[in-house]
Amino acid sequence: MSATLAELKESLRHDEIINCMRCGFCLQACPTYKLSLHEPRSPRGRIALARAVAEGHLTLDDITGPLDQCIGCRACEVACPAGVHYGTILEAARATIVEQKHQGTLEKLVRRVGLKWVLGTPAGIKLGCFGLWFWQVTGLSWLARKTGLVKAVAGKALAEMEAAMPKAPSPIKRFMGGGSGHVFPAIGEERAKVGFFTGCIQEMTFWKENRDAIALLQNAGCEVLIVPGQGCCGAVHTHTGEEHTAHEQAKRNIAAFEKYQIDYVVNAAGGCGAALKEYKLWLARDPEWAPRAAKFSASVRDISEILLALPPIPMGPRPGRVTLQDSCHMRNVQKLVNEPRKMLARVPGLEFVEIGNADSCCGAGGVYNIMQPETANAIGQDKSNRVKATGAQELVVTNPPCQLHMRASLMRSGLDKEGVRVVHIATVLRESMDAAKK
């Protein structure tokens, strides 16, 4: 399939591309540029490449490699004086590449099964939750790891990620802990009705962290419903150029949440939260969905964001030195920088030290660490060194891909053996809340 130049221009969002004035202010914000010092690995360079394709100087094939190397952290948008929506340009380019490029059978299969069937449907996510538990509990995981099967089939990057996964809860535990459709009552005076957005990877691998967030909400006076019919937020689809599937996810989630009287859509995953807040941009050109998306996006809150806005929950001592790695999309897209820090400051006894470059990506980038392990691991290694330098016993995170990637990074550098843990902010806050009750 080949497109005319006019179609390419439209599909690559040339109208947004030309807002880049090439000043280069984004370079110092870009983790892949800082690592390589190469212009094609910078936002300015990538925009120049997309532009060269849109103007007929290069082909999509020429620029696929440099675009694949972008983590998509969007720190460049914060640094940009001209307000260029780099995310829009990146996602348009990736979608155009997927649309125009011939995919191999294997790639097609992975995309269809992984992105469309498993992550793309609520049932698929449930199956994934079960599958992960089954894989771990039956010893298949152990066996596959010992025999090197995971590494042989899925590659080193995926094998390391698999090893870094925490123990998944059993289906019974999931059921008892409250799943889809469950209502968690407000404790004390009810102040708000919350529809909880679980996220797909978050619910599969960090189920407990979601329950910690829900417990916090209950104690802050929220009635919490795990809204049935929700699925993946679609972020992973935009990152991989599956624009159409991403929009399907957005519409399904909006429709699912619209069925209930809720004040806020709350999540504990910075990347998912950013996607939910951007539904209004994703669907802006769809007259039927644009207003519904705008309303939905306006009601989305991160767990730290909403806890700060509600009356404080009594917190008890939870001593220890911690540092924080921002979720890029929580910081650069949701623009939530102080919120997690302010919440950590409420924990008695907690000693907080900055990591020094919390605004710079850890290298996880959704599925980036699996697709581009070399760059991701180099950045993860640097982060591990910085964690070590702070002397912190815990690295606090706010997003599941960061949590997985940093767990794997700390394992690689041996810091886990020194007792350094990666912990979600909801867990820290919940433990502090529980300590107050003792």
Added chain:
Amino acid sequence: MGDAALIQALQGIVGAEHVLHSPADLAAYAVDATPLLRSLPTVVVFPGSAADVKAILELAGAQSIPVIPRGAASNLSGGTIAINGGIMLNMNRMNQIIEIDAANLTATVEPGVTTAQLAREADARGLFYPPDPGSQVISTIGGNVAENAGGLRGLKYGVTRDYVMGLEAVLPNGAILRTGGKNAKDVAGYDLTRLLVGSEGTLAVITEVTVKLIPKPETKRAALAIFNALEDAARAVARIIESRIIPCTLEIMDQGTIKAVEDFAHVGLPTDAAAVLLIEQDGARAVVDADIELAGKICREEGAREVSVAATVEEGTKLAEARRFALPALARLRPTCVLEDATVPRSNLAEMIRFINATAKKYNLTICTFGHAGDGNLHPTCPCDERDHEELERVEQAFAEIFDKALSLGGTITGEHGVGIAKQDYLEWKIGEAGVAVSRGIKAAFDPANILNPGKVLPKATRKRLVVRQG
């Protein structure tokens, strides 16, 4: 030598991982921060040492291949566009601070160190590197030296030129030149250091820079004054300086800029105001307090409708916000942003801004002016759309008139952006036939084969002056 052989030879010098040559790589190096310009280099190279640079220049000399030295490519004059192809010589791999000498108050750095990095390291030792070009977070010291970069602190502290004490540079024939050093006084021969500062990569490739540092000022305070008439603001500028106050920054924004800033950032500026002055002073606390209070008083006496004097450093940062938003606000208005740097003696500030506004009107353009009022270095900025060729022609004509006017007021065509290719056809207006002739002689003495950044700075054809002088 074909391209493949050239690439192989370069890989032999610096290693394959430091040579880029795929179509996408070349496209990413076809641009710098100058609007509209684009031209592909043949190959992109990252030398790691002066010895690498020497070997590359010897190779390029033998093959008559152009070499374009490049820092962060944040220049606004087309200085790093490979107009004839050739080797894009990226200096950003050479990015180590070699030494900060507290006894002699100097820093010696490789050219790829960023301005912000040097400023930060100096600051950590209680020292100060004052030049602060707008792009300091990414611009490199090598690039700053090559362009003689300015910044907001020019009035009090001067520009890059005033801080460069010594250089190591590789000449186009491969010879390694060392100029100056750590001596405050040094009159041994021609001042080759100053000759290389602002030479825009046309004479030699800078491989090491020794700069002067000064003690860090004790404190800083700011004041913001809002005026109903441009003339009042201009008079205030003149009187502040007449009163023996040299503020570290003295910035002006005209009405167009004020409107754009207010629309974008809602910082609370009145959009019917004609001009805003931001005044900052640094130094010993008592001096800073006295200066800023007096500057505020002068602004009031000259008819400012509102003067805010910050009590603390934090309040000052808040006042300076309006000025910091000038570029972001203007850059967002339209896709393309033509940012110029016509400069006049500060006594002619009001006349110049008024002329810019009249010219914008004449050509039916939006041109907003902000800039360094204290040193007369203005940034008339034209938000436009590069897809509209008819509009671009009007932009070009308007700026030709603006440069002409600046010259007739005793000013210059470029205060801090450099000539590159954007201003080369205006150069003779400023430096005259004799200036061009001696510049050509200098270029020939350094680079007889014309391999280093060819086609830049020196005029190809001199532009006919468009207007009858009105000054």
